[in-house]
Amino acid sequence: MGSINTFQLRLFHRSHHLVQDVGKLLNLLFGEREWSHYVPVVLKQNPILGYTDIQYGVKWGPIIDEMMDQYNRFFRAAWARYNFDGQIPDTIFSHTDMGESQSVTCYYGFDHLTVRWHEGFKPPDLGFPTEKHNQVWSIPLKGRYAAYNSRCDLSLDGRSLMNTPTTAVHECGGEMMDVWKDCFHHVPSLAQFEDYKPHLEALEFRWNGRLVRVMKPKLRRFSEKREFEWSQWYLDHWDNCVDEAWLAFNGLTF
Amino acid sequence: MTVLFPRSDTFTIQLRLYHANKTHYPTDVGHLLNSLMPSKSSYWVPVVVHQDPALHYTDIQYGVKGYPFFTNFWEEYRKKFTAVWGRYYDDRYQEDRMFCDTGDQIWKSTVEGTDYSDDDDIYNYSRTCVYGFDQMTVYWRDGVKPPDLGFAVKTELPIWTIPINGHYYAANDRSYTMLDIDPSRAIDTPTTPTIDNQGLYFSETPDWPVPSVTQPLDAHRADIEAVELHWQGRRVRLMKPALDKRNPEQWIWRQWYLDYWDNCVDEHWCVFDKQLFPAYIQLT
Numbered sequence: 001m002g003s004i005n006t007f008q009l010r011l012f013h014r015s016h017h018l019v020q021d022v023g024k025l026l027n028l029l030f031g032e033r034e035w036s037h038y039v040p041v042v043l044k045q046n047p048i049l050g051y052t053d054i055q056y057g058v059k060w061g062p063i064i065d066e067m068m069d070q071y072n073r074f075f076r077a078a079w080a081r082y083n084f085d086g087q088i089p090d091t092i093f094s095h096t097d098m099g100e101s102q103s104v105t106c107y108y109g110f111d112h113l114t115v116r117w118h119e120g121f122k123p124p125d126l127g128f129p130t131e132k133h134n135q136v137w138s139i140p141l142k143g144r145y146a147a148y149n150s151r152c153d154l155s156l157d158g159r160s161l162m163n164t165p166t167t168a169v170h171e172c173g174g175e176m177m178d179v180w181k182d183c184f185h186h187v188p189s190l191a192q193f194e195d196y197k198p199h200l201e202a203l204e205f206r207w208n209g210r211l212v213r214v215m216k217p218k219l220r221r222f223s224e225k226r227e228f229e230w231s232q233w234y235l236d237h238w239d240n241c242v243d244e245a246w247l248a249f250n251g252l253t254f
Numbered sequence: 255m256t257v258l259f260p261r262s263d264t265f266t267i268q269l270r271l272y273h274a275n276k277t278h279y280p281t282d283v284g285h286l287l288n289s290l291m292p293s294k295s296s297y298w299v300p301v302v303v304h305q306d307p308a309l310h311y312t313d314i315q316y317g318v319k320g321y322p323f324f325t326n327f328w329e330e331y332r333k334k335f336t337a338v339w340g341r342y343y344d345d346r347y348q349e350d351r352m353f354c355d356t357g358d359q360i361w362k363s364t365v366e367g368t369d370y371s372d373d374d375d376i377y378n379y380s381r382t383c384v385y386g387f388d389q390m391t392v393y394w395r396d397g398v399k400p401p402d403l404g405f406a407v408k409t410e411l412p413i414w415t416i417p418i419n420g421h422y423y424a425a426n427d428r429s430y431t432m433l434d435i436d437p438s439r440a441i442d443t444p445t446t447p448t449i450d451n452q453g454l455y456f457s458e459t460p461d462w463p464v465p466s467v468t469q470p471l472d473a474h475r476a477d478i479e480a481v482e483l484h485w486q487g488r489r490v491r492l493m494k495p496a497l498d499k500r501n502p503e504q505w506i507w508r509q510w511y512l513d514y515w516d517n518c519v520d521e522h523w524c525v526f527d528k529q530l531f532p533a534y535i536q537l538t
Contacts, residue, residue, distance in 0.1 A: 018430070020295035022316075026284035035282040040307055043283075045300035047430040048440045048447045056283075153307045161308060168308050 003085045004038045006151045007062050009054040012077040018045050019074050028067040039151050042166045055166045068095050081106050089146035092243045107144040109207055109242035116201035126192050143187035144242050149234045165237040173231040197228035207240035265318040266299050266343040266428040272311050272336045279307050280334045289326045291316055298429045300446040315445045328357040341383050349423040351380035352520050385424050386519035387483035390416040398477040403470045421519055424511040444514040451509050475505050485517035
């Protein structure tokens with residue numbers, strides 16, 4: 001099967017004229033074999049907002065030069081986020097009339113954190129400005145993190161699916177990664193939760209009211225000690241992308 | 255830039271293609287679109303594709319001039335899909351139509367009393383599509399004292415919330431030829447934005463859902479800001495009274511149709527959908 005890249009493309013229209021031969025456009029993006037590689041296809045042309053969003057999977061790195069050359073009169077810019085096999089955090093780059101930018105780690109924003117503690121546990125004071133409702137903490141906290149937004153369709157059975165703005169995702173986890181160091185290095189205060197894994201039901205991150213990331217401690221399988229690891233659901237999309245160049249391009253701030 | 259185009263025979267097509275095999279659904283979506291769209295191009299309708307292997311189907315929106323045909327599609331995808339269910343709005347007619355094609359024969363239809371005499375016209379193999387709602391919300395204008403119309407109303411003036419089930423016909427046009435005239439008229443739908451249908455059809459009398467309940471509102475339209483219909487919390491239709499620009503004496507209802515598969519209550523489709531997949535995965 002090789003590697004699977006989940007690719008999220010946003011193509012900014014030059015005018016009100018939409019690409020009509022969308023099948024040809026997709027085949028150019030999909031590469032030689034002309035199919036999406038283990039990722040469900042989602043496509044939406046939005047004439048009001050002036051862009052087209054496409055989700056698909058490619059085996060190797062995303063190549064969009066040829067498509068952008070052929071459709072130059074339709075698209076003034078392409079922005080792309082992609083996840084490489086769930087191994088490296090999401091990466092972002094742009095392709096405009098000025099050329100293609102470097103790929104850099106893509107950061108996503110959150111503005112609210114909900115902490116759900118287990119029944120019966122008396123939560124400690126961790127120094128966050130918290131509204132406490134019994135076992136549920138509501139924390140207005142702004143920050144950014146790196147993420148692994150794979151939309152691979154394998155293992156879509158199961159009951160642990162969550163919706164995203166594109167297609168459902170399964171939980172990820174079990175890797176020996178240090179989530180606080182790898183993803184949340186811009187919000188070091190959150191690492192405090194690591195020690196409370198046995199007492200936590202879930203951490204829920206939201207952006208503008210939308211659930212964008214969920215972390216749940218679960219017992220590590222095949223481990224003799226009673227160890228916990230994080231199950232994670234990555235629900236990010238363009239709405240909570242806070243990459244600096246992306247924000248500048250769209251005239252947004254974080 | 256304003257694109258004005260004489261619109262006729264523009265079909266807005268919404269397909270739900272049921273995957274034959276859950277784990278091996280078609281991923282050659284470029285070819286799939288090419289097999290569906292005449293001249294491999296969508297006609298004045300933005301393209302939307304949504305594949306959801308967890309839910310066993312691929313949804314596709316596109317536009318066609320004239321009649322849609324599925325001959326190429328079935329030739330290529332006979333083994334990949336079990337059925338095509340479709341809803342379409344044809345701007346020569348007034349309401350969305352619904353059809354089913356299982357590929358065994360073209361337009362093998364679930365429609366009773368179908369007249370197969372005209373093989374070319376999809377209209378003969380389809381029937382009017384029915385959409386559902388479970389709540390009506392009436393927004394009264396500022397300063398208006400709403401009349402007692404005898405509804406079981408939850409009132410938080412000036413808004414009435416009326417729990418009522420019903421169904422209606424609709425005209426879900428998703429073509430974008432009109433969109434650049436005035437984007438402020440556009441409202442989002444589960445696929446792409448739509449504008450109100452004023453000036454096309456329905457200009458004078460709305461096809462009131464549940465007339466006995468809703469028709470009394472018609473007499474009070476000068477006092478009403480808007481009427482909304484909801485389905486499971488989603489707004490599926492918006493109606494606003496306005497004075498006709500061409501005839502300022504005349505009140506009309508501007509209507510936005512925001513329907514999708516979620517509130518489609520076509521009897522046969524509901525049965526098909528549930529029989530095939532009785533155990534939907536519950537998405538959290």
